[in-house]
Amino acid sequence: xxxxxxxxxxxxxxxxxxxxxxxRIRSTKQVQEIFRRVPLAGQPFRxxxxxxxxxxxxxxxxxxxxxxxxxxxGEAARATVGARVAERLGTIETRITYVAExxxxxxxxxxxxxxxxxGAALILDGRRGLTGRxxxxxxxERFWLELxxxxxxxxxxxxxxxxxxxxxxxxxxxxxxRRGRSxxxxxxxx
Numbered sequence: 096x097x098x099x100x101x102x103x104x105x106x107x108x109x110x111x112x113x114x115x116x117x118x119r120i121r122s123t124k125q126v127q128e129i130f131r132r133v134p135l136a137g138q139p140f141r142x143x144x145x146x147x148x149x150x151x152x153x154x155x156x157x158x159x160x161x162x163x164x165x166x167x168x169g170e171a172a173r174a175t176v177g178a179r180v181a182e183r184l185g186t187i188e189t190r191i192t193y194v195a196e197x198x199x200x201x202x203x204x205x206x207x208x209x210x211x212x213x214g215a216a217l218i219l220d221g222r223r224g225l226t227g228r229x230x231x232x233x234x235x236e237r238f239w240l241e242l243x244x245x246x247x248x249x250x251x252x253x254x255x256x257x258x259x260x261x262x263x264x265x266x267x268x269x270x271x272x273r274r275g276r277s278x279x280x281x282x283x284x285x
Contacts, residue, residue, distance in 0.1 A: 098224045098242050103134045104217050107204070108225070108240065111214025114207070115158045116237045126151045130210040137188075137203025151207065158211050162238045165218060166231045173226065177219050183212035234258045 100108065110129050120126060123143045131140050143150060161180065164172040187209050189202040204210040218225045218240070228241045234254035249255040 098228065100217065100223060100225075104223075106133045107135060107210060107214045108217050111158065111211045111218075112162075112238050112240065114155060114211055115162055117155065120148060120151050120155065123148045123151065126154075126207055130204070130207050133204065133210060135202070135204050135213070136210065137205045140204075141206035154208060154211065158215065159238075161215050162218075162229065163231060165215070165226060166229045166238065173219060176215070180212055180215045180219060183208060184216055187213065234261075 110133050113129050114126060117126070117129075123145050126148075127140070127142055130136055161176045164176045187202055188205065189200055192199045192201050204213055217223060218229055220226075225240060229238065230241055230248065230250070231238050232250040232254050233248055234257050235250065237250050239250055249258060
């Protein structure tokens with residue numbers, strides 16, 4: 096499926112993933128600047144006082160949960176996330192305009208929650224082709240979108256090797272358990 100995003104939508108999705116992948120939130124300004132640069136950010140953009148930076152920890156936890164369900168679970172989990180995202184999108188203020196003989200819908204993302212909710216909605220939108228392209232690294236747990244080629248399991252080759260090394264012992268344990276079970280089943284039948 097072909098990926099279809101406008102430049103503005105791509106900026107929202109990239110900002111959403113950047114927020115999800117922030118390793119440490121240090122200030123409200125740090126988070127708000129990620130989304131303020133997005134062309135669809137409204138004026139005024141709702142800002143939190145510097146003392147309330149911890150509120151963004153909950154937002155980031157929510158977003159990471161949504162993205163994990165989208166990337167790693169089936170259709171039922173995606174539908175649940177979709178319902179939560181739809182609720183949040185209901186708070187975005189929209190206008191309908193008529194320009195150059197065409198009806199247009201205008202909206203502005205008024206704050207961080209509105210912006211990352213819209214980003215998650217774009218990822219979930221089946222017509223855009225992003226849902227199956229969202230990945231989460233098995234090693235560092237960062238999220239990304241693979242817009243070209245086949246989606247991959249790790250964000251880079253170094254993380255793939257580290258994951259393989261970590262999982263080698265687990266794979267061997269499973270193999271030995273299967274082999275032992277096969278040997279026991281063979282002697283039980285005889």
